Amino acid sequence: MSDLVKVAVDAMGGDNAPEAPVKGAVDALNESESLYIYLTGVKEIVEKELSKYTYPKERLEVVAASEVIETAEPPVAAIRAKKDSSIVVGQTMVRKQQADAFVSSGSTGAVLVGGQVIVGRIKGVERAPLAPLIPTARGMSLLIDCGANVDARPSHLVQFAKMGSIYMENVVGIRKPKVAIVNIGAEEEKGNALVKETFPLLKACENIHFVGSIEARDIPAGDADVIVCEAFVGNVILKLYEGVGATLISEIKKSMLSSLRSKLGAMLVKPALKTTLKRFNASDHGGAPLLGLKGLVVKTHGSASALEIKNGIFQCLQFKEQNIADKIKEHIAM
């Protein structure tokens, strides 16, 4: 077991719990022999769900957690009060190095707060950013930071650039990932106070491949691999991405059902269209890592499917096997 990558999975978090996390965990175990999984949650519920599946029982353990943190609960209070919740129990296992990583579709706020106060940051890391992968015309880009800590300082953004580069290079496999800072124009003198202060620091940073500013318009085209921004802006980008996509797709669908002619056409284009829209669906990609912590924490969507959770678990595998935490420690200390 010592060679296995140990991932704690929140069996109670998200809209589709316990079904999706349990199935995601079982599927991951059946696909990879390098995994050991802890499912944290209410024992009877999790075991009942598990009984539906066949899986290597010697590599799965249910860890009892009697409480559940709801999405609507204020995160800091919830993490403090519910010591026996699936999130606190799972993150405590990471802090104690009983698990290498933790995957949860539960309350984003609670997972973020728990990441900071339970798992804890790597020494030298000033902030642990939430960095989802977003779909682009060329593949995927890492949007860093979309977390809850807004009003960042320039030094935070520089660390985000470094951590994001390490992640994209080692976990996603992009060689020399292009780093850009979100700005309102391409010229160096443009931007708000934060961007203007950060720009020269990124330019001077030796161990990243900084390509300058990126306007929001060019993000979906995939012009940069690591997109650095302050969390308020990142949150707006992430959510607008989903919002514009969802509205546009729903309007297109409506228009296709507006006449007999277009209904017929819709039947014919459906398979091709489905492939494209699927690629643009952020939720298939395994969730967002919370970087800079002593172990990996992956936040999957509240509506995550078993597939997303399985992919989130595989992110943890890659993260551990590539020693990302050590690489971050080295580079941030530099």
Place this chain on the structure above:
Amino acid sequence: MSDLVKVAVDAMGGDNAPEAPVKGAVDALNESESLYIYLTGVKEIVEKELSKYTYPKERLEVVAASEVIETAEPPVAAIRAKKDSSIVVGQTMVRKQQADAFVSSGSTGAVLVGGQVIVGRIKGVERAPLAPLIPTARGMSLLIDCGANVDARPSHLVQFAKMGSIYMENVVGIRKPKVAIVNIGAEEEKGNALVKETFPLLKACENIHFVGSIEARDIPAGDADVIVCEAFVGNVILKLYEGVGATLISEIKKSMLSSLRSKLGAMLVKPALKTTLKRFNASDHGGAPLLGLKGLVVKTHGSASALEIKNGIFQCLQFKEQNIADKIKEHIAM
């Protein structure tokens, strides 16, 4: 002539000048008898273009401006140096009340700077925001501010909310427009320092219909009519809107051409699809007003068509006939 609404139009600005602005102006004149138009630009070029059309010659005048400000020029320097440019000449006419409004597809930076330093702000207005209308599932929302003055203060955002409400009510015709502030969560305690400080001020503001926070995800659905934000965030929203839309549409088109079956289907859905995508194309809606100035300045897209410019001119007509500047003066002074 004294009853006519006088609009100066930049005949040299934008990718399609002089063709698009000249045609836009001519079309507007032919459609409305309440308009008088000044075309600012290089006399011979504008007159040659005008010679192609039939229009009420007694309501159009070419105003000579020998210089052109290019998009790439630093705005402040350009406005200072090129006193005889189509932008400076047109905006000076507004300042001198020779024209009620100015429409330009030229350099956004120069139009914004000129608006502040040439036309000048209404007394009491702290900042003149650029406020484009963006398409939503329910119609249009006003996104205010998307201009060049970033790092706003709470008092600026409150003024944006007031001016945006007046515009949506009187120019666009939305009764009691819903005002929301862009935020990273719906709860009042969420947000960055600026949003947290602004929220209670908006809540206490009597002459607007404040509905609270809006997450970027809900903007495309049309959940609010006036969307208040600081200019950096506004700029990101505006450009990402265009970017996600463009990328998604191009990917959908590609997917539809991927097989014979889908090609056939594409032919059938094309008319319905075109209507939907057209509605989601921001560029048909006549550009973005720069509010809070002593006259109206409308910035149309750099790639504006004659139709967009015509619609921009009609915005000016509505703006003048509804006495928006006076209404802003009253409300801001309150």
